[in-house]
Amino acid sequence: MSRARARRRRGSARLVLAGLASGAVLLAAGAAVAHWRHTRPPVTxxxxxxxxxxxxxxxxxxxxxxxxxxxSGRTAGPSGxxxxxxxxxxxxxxxxxxxxxxxxxxxxxxxxxxxxxxxxxxxxxxxxxxxxxxxxxxxxxxxxxxxxxxxxxxxxxxxxxxxxxxxxxxxxxxxxxxxxxxxxxxxxxxxxxxxxxxxxxxxxxxxxxxxxxxxxxxxxxxxxxxxxxxxxxxxxxxGHGHETCPGPGLPAPAMMQQIKGLKGCVANAWPYDRDGNYLSGPSVP
Structure with missing residues (x-):
């Protein structure tokens, strides 16, 4: 076999090996990304x-x-x-x-x-x-x-x-x-x-x-x-979901998205009133 022909064969073998190595790196990177996407905490x-x-x-x-x-760039209660x-x-x-x-x-x-x-x-x-x-x-x-x-x-x-x-x-x-x-x-x-x-x-x-x-x-x-x-x-x-205004003049639930508007309710920061009553409203789907 001529020296030139032998050099060509060695070059081809190196290209094949390099390609296999690159493919392995890409597969590993893809697996790592998939694992991160699967295991990171959810956003609801x-x-x-x-x-x-x-x-x-x-x-x-x-x-x-x-x-x-x-x-939590939300509204909070008025001065009262x-x-x-x-x-x-x-x-x-x-x-x-x-x-x-x-x-x-x-x-x-x-x-x-x-x-x-x-x-x-x-x-x-x-x-x-x-x-x-x-x-x-x-x-x-x-x-x-x-x-x-x-x-x-x-x-x-x-x-x-x-x-x-x-x-x-x-x-x-x-x-x-x-x-x-x-x-x-x-x-x-x-x-x-x-x-x-x-x-x-x-x-x-x-x-x-x-x-x-x-x-x-x-x-x-x-x-x-x-x-x-x-x-x-x-x-x-x-485990509480979003709620909305229960009626005009009533306290807005703490679980209400008050920044979207109070819908007639009074702004409020607390889930309960001073007597221990839960300040609820209709659930938001």
Missing amino acids: DDQAADVADALDAAGRTDAPDAPSGSP SPSVKASPSPSPSTVAVPATGPGTFVTAEADGSTVGTGSRVRRYKVLVEEGIDIRPSAAAAEISDVLADRRGWTRDGINSFRLVSSGSYDFVVKIATPGTVDEICGAYGLLTRGEVNCAVGTDVVVNLKRWVLGSPQFDGPIGDYRALIINHEVGHRL
Whole structure:
């Protein structure tokens, strides 16, 4: 066999082997993508509707038509609505809202205490993005106050809540800069556009802009607005779906998408009233 012919055969063999190797890499990559799509936490249909609604209410006309996350850029009670305890977080005028942050978080420390007497203990974490002017301990204290309030979900006599800093948990509240919220939510195909919050899997991702400045549609105490964020999203994690206004002049359910309009109801941040009556409304399909 001539040397030229032998070189051609060796070259052809190398091309075949390279092609087989490339095919194996592509198959492995495809399998990895399929596994990620199968195992990532789901985004529900009501979450998909929520982000578009919140972006519209914020004056953004480029909201997505399909998957979004559950926003909490929601309305809260008017000046006559009951408020949570005075916020331990810094006042809005003293907190800067940077466009983005490092994407790393500090977990609030927990002392193991539980709020509520229900036998179903819901374990949760509070995380705050590094570099922002909110102490994790202050955010956790405010969220714990909301969950402990007699008008909150502990009033059902079933659920109680325990702040944890490690181990298993039922949900996580993350407070993050607008850019980081966009990155976290965008990994699930959600377009928050630096404006609203989202809920993906077990995570409630709270936009720092909304936590500090409230909703563009909200003119009441910031504590009520934050209470509505927590109560609405925790309600979803307890299995509650969306509800609508039960009648003119009545309190809007905490599970109502109040940012879409109150439909004659009075804005309200709490699932129960002070007498322990559940503030419900007709279910939304």
